[in-house]
Amino acid sequence: MLIRKRSTRKFMPTSLSNASEKLGMPPGSLIHVGDIQEEDSRISVIDFNRTELQEPVVETVEELLKFREKDSITWVCLEGLKNVEITELIGHYFKIHPLVLEDILNTHQRPKFEEHDDYLYIVLKGLSLDRDAASVNGSFAVYHEQISILVLNDFVFTFKEKKDDLFLPLVQRIRNGNARVRNLGTDYLTYAILDMIVDQNFLLLDSLDENIDAVEEELLSNPNSNTLVAIQRIKRELIDIRRSITPLRELLSSVQRSDTKLIGEKSQIYFRDVYDHVLRITETTDSYREMLSGLLDIYVSSVSNKMNEIMKILTVFASIFIPLTFIAGIYGMNFEYMPELKWKWSYPVIWVVFVTVPICLILFFKKKKWL
Structure with a gap:
């Protein structure tokens, strides 16, 4: 695993926090648009096959080119997108279309799946519990992060907005010599990454369930204006969760319908499993939304009765x-x-x-x- 400091070369150092500030720029302009402004970028590289595993330290993007000559799978994870030069160099050396690079750096994309001649592009939202915000105001808060995936024949690139340990369980599985991911191709690694991101939502829904139970107990015992604020805040967060999760059904359906050679028939069953997880999460969010509507009605009735x-x-x-x-x-x-x-x-x-x-x-x- 490698921590790479920000490069001294600066092709496009500009970083915007609002997508509207990019209006008027030509298509393919590589400008980072997002709320998360990581000053330093971190690149993690894992190169593996059935028998060997390497986690080399690289200083430049050019050093990734040597892994093209190996009969292995290379997973490159870039965390922190403010340094636009790194993404631009990856696009240059691996022949990635400028519009795809633009979508990677613009972190307000809708989840989607794109097929290109030599690679696949997947973008989705990673959701997690924002514990810092929850500790400050004592309420349920969701952290949204855009995660982009480039799938090539022997390479998989992931682009994240922040540095965290989201993929650490998958890294530990790869380190295990008997893991299935060591014996299969980039399509299975892509499935494993998607599965890791989607399954994070189950943890989020567990926390959401606890918050709804707490609000329900307060509603039945001593409802007040704070109860109404908590219901509305959870309802708003639930709408955002559903907005991020619902497009995943279309994304995974497109993956299963794709006839690209980068996704083998044996891996389709795994993508169907992720699709089933998305359906479960969507159904759960719908049930929570109905539950919150019921709690809101109970609150109105309680206030009226009082x-x-x-x-x-x-x-x-x-x-x-x-x-x-x-x-x-x-x-x-x-x-x-x-x-x-x-x-x-x-x-x-x-x-x-x-x-x-x-x-x-x-x-x-x-x-x-x-x-």
Whole structure:
């Protein structure tokens, strides 16, 4: 495994964070467009066949050319796309079309599969739990990363936006001499990479399920405005997840329909397995979306019920004091000739009335089951 520092040669050093800033540039302009700005790029190289495995340290892209002469499979993983020169050199030496290189560097692509004469281009979104954002605001947050794959006869290139350990389990499998990936071609390695990316979504959905359960418990015990914010935030993240996952069905269907020689018939069954995983993930996200819609309805009902309880209590108090206010209003009038005003027991009697009326009203409300 190699950590390659940023090259001193700078053909296209420009990096944009917004795709709209690229408007007006000619097609094939190699400009990095993305939110992730890794200052240093890291290249990892693994060269293997059935009997041998090498993880050489290379200093320049030109050193990759020597692996063309070997009867082996070479997996080159570039992490960090801000240094445009590395991608440009790979495209130059391996005859990659400039529009494909442009799509690799523009990280706002829709998942797709493209067939070319000597290579295949696959782009998809890698999703993972953004633990930093979750620790800050205590909510569910998803990290989106574009991953591009170039499949050649003896080479597989992967282009990632950030440096992480996503492919570490696959690397460990390759290091195992008895692993199936050591005995098959670049098509199986491509399947293994896709499977690793897609299966990350299961971990994401497990975390999503835990967050939905927590929101549901809070909703049933003590719903408040924060509960509504949590539901809306999870719902928005779920929409983004579905937007990234749904196109994978079309992508994998295109792979299975392809008649390219770079994907053998024996590997088609493995791509169908990834397709099944995508279907499961899509169905799970749909069920979670329906669940969140149900939770939102429950929240609205809970708020309405709470408001109804408050209004019922206020209505009861108003109903009790209406007759008392009526009596007090009558005897508050400034008429001179009112017979009750001269009675000796008027004051005690009026208090008896004030006490008796509320008691009778409360008993009446309970009999009607309004309380």
